[in-house]
Amino acid sequence: MEGEPVGPRHGWEPTIVAFFCNWCTYTAADLAGTSRLKYPPNARIIRVMCSGRVDPQFVVEAFAQGADGVLIGGCHPGDCHYTEGNYKALRRVILLRRMLRQLGIEDGRLRLEWISASEGEKVARVIREMVQAVRELGPLDLPGRRAGWDAEVLREAPTPTAPVAAADGR
């Protein structure tokens, strides 16, 4: 295509990839919409059935492809539509954070939040907070930085397209 960079043109704005579970957080995001709550346009929401479906590779891939932050939204503890998928998500996030830290990815770039279907306001608030926090952390620009790295982390990516140039241009 035109190779046009993603995100606002003026100044740098963080891009957040958000994985929301179908039953609680995605529904809450819908509620935020029907309630016309306003939040910054930096988040790109991807629907999964359960926060437990979020493979740590999804998070790593999002960072590798240029995300500045990743948000995972699941049901509150005890509320999971699938009984306990959110606990699995929590376990993985704790482990994943440890790994990301070794890669120099700050804790604030990965956030796990419990947001129930009625908490549209919380969706707006969390996205607002996260955009602000990541804005302060600055660009991650993993695609730009990764040339100097051991490529081990990224070797697993299923489709080796990774048009690094495009991400470099931002």
Place this chain on the structure above:
Amino acid sequence: MWPEAYPTDGGPRVGVYVCHCGTNIAGVVDIRRLTDYAARLPGVVVARDYKYMCSDPGQELIKKDIEEHRLNRVVVAACSPLLHEHTFRAATAAGGLNPFYVQMVSVRELDSWVHDDPGAATRKAQDLVRAAVQRVMFHEPLERRRVPVHPNVLVVGGGIAGIHAALTLANAGRHVYLVEREPTIGGHMAKFDKTFPTLDCAACILTPKMTAVRAHPNITLWTYAEVEKVDGFVGNYTVTVKRRPRYVDEDLCVGCLECIQACVYKEARVPDEFNLGLGRRKPIYIPFPQAVPQVVVIDPETCIEFKSGRCKKTCVEACGDRGAINLKQTETTEQIEVGAIILATGFKTFDARRIPYYGYGTYPNVYTALEVERLINASGPTGGQVVLRDGREPERVGIIHCVGSRDTNYNVYCSRVCCMYSIKLAHLIRERTGAEVYNFYIDIRTPGKGFEEFYNRALEEGIRFVRGKVGQVSDWAQTPEEQGKLVIQVEDTLAGMVRRIPVDMVVLSVGLEPQADAEEVRRLFNISCSTEGWFLERHPKLAPVSTFTDGIFLAGACQGPKDIPDAVAQAGAAAAEALALIDAGSIELEPNTAYVVEDDCSGCKTCIPLCPYNAITVVAETAKAQITEALCKGCGVCVAACPSGSIRQHLFEDEQIFAEIQGVLVAS
């Protein structure tokens, strides 16, 4: 950039459809730019926009394009997939394509409704559409799973809503289990004297329905029982019900009530729950004369036999050969299979003690409206006499509206019924006692059939209405006239002055709140609550009795404050929804199950303990994992955990999600 094993010849042919949703989307997102952008994405053959894509002509566009442009993938940028995914799947199927070749992009809920800046919103929409186009390349044709639906229905809660839902279903020939926590059905309505605005007596219209429940061959009624556990899924729920012992055999008791007469307690001394403590009962009792079932209950907390084991057991003697009293009765559990569940668990009234300056609990003659209902009721503790605690008739009564409602300190919402029941109580108190009745209100809300007329009638009768929120109820007399009275201090906003009105009786029109255990019940049935704690409907307008959990429906005030006509209407709707579900005999489930690619499975068993449904087993011969499709509910927890990537999930394949991640981030 698309999968190698692309199923159709000639590569992907994607159609992108952008919906304006009137001005909902088009008002913020630049539709022209978005459509042009989509048209130039690799693999896209046609991109169109339309005012209302979900309408017939909109769907027709998709259908025609599939035929004319030989599309093999469809992307619809419109509202939430939770709202219209099925619509566009159906349109795609009508065009002759597998319905799962569709991907929806929410550019309304996730974009135009939450962002003001048209530029940013349009760029976001472009990212989302690009991601969907890349994702849909990896979609595969799928078949929906069909599972049989159990024809029985469980109704939880035996108030008017539960009763009406149960009777409707039973009359349609379905078997219903009605579970009620209290020893009798009837709920709040059984406590009322007359109902607004028609002033027909609550008992006259309710008790025949209660009796019909008991007599109906299609209804199994369990009172004094609670749902303990819910397993399964839509069409196939397994429910465990705990039945508390009432120490009386329901099948043997005929309701002669001779045992109550015979009780060693000559006087009724225990505060009576049904009359909100205004009356007294014995340890062996029946909640009220028209209770259904007509079976007595023994309260082990107050019964001498249970406390000391040394009672003469005159009740057992009185029952004689019938032998209905069984002091050895224990708690039992029942397990039932049902296809659908209707929750009609009702409400509780606001606890007036929370507002200390209204004096409830401090001044004996401050009552809640529900207590006054019992005083007015002919079968109540005073036989229908409206009297003060000392037996005097009140000469002047003040009714305070919006107690606990429309108040940021307590509940911000309007409880909907209080204005009308306050006017009703004013009318009835005036009718019974001739007292002068004042209503203190913020606004009078009478938006129902015959409601405004009822209000006008009350005005004509000479009932006084003072517009203003009451600041305080006290017994501090400032003038001789106020001596021995309760003084209501109020800012009369129409007269523009603070007034002090001495009265004999204060009635607090308490609002409606979710049941104290609504949170636990919600978890038990795996549904959601609004922030106030009311059970959350699937859609406030188009699915008002459905929940986000398929096969579980809502009726009555558990979903939000409502009056009797609305509760009954909703109960009928819930019954119809349940009937539509079970009468189909079977239902289609989303084919989003997980499956194992056997060749890649190393048999490490990581997945086995992760599955909450025990759907994964290891096949002995091959030592590889296997997923039982019927048990899998498609959460994908195992998929994310499989170290070899050999577990995959239909509709949420790794490739699809990776494509979406790349799509939202990288302009191709």
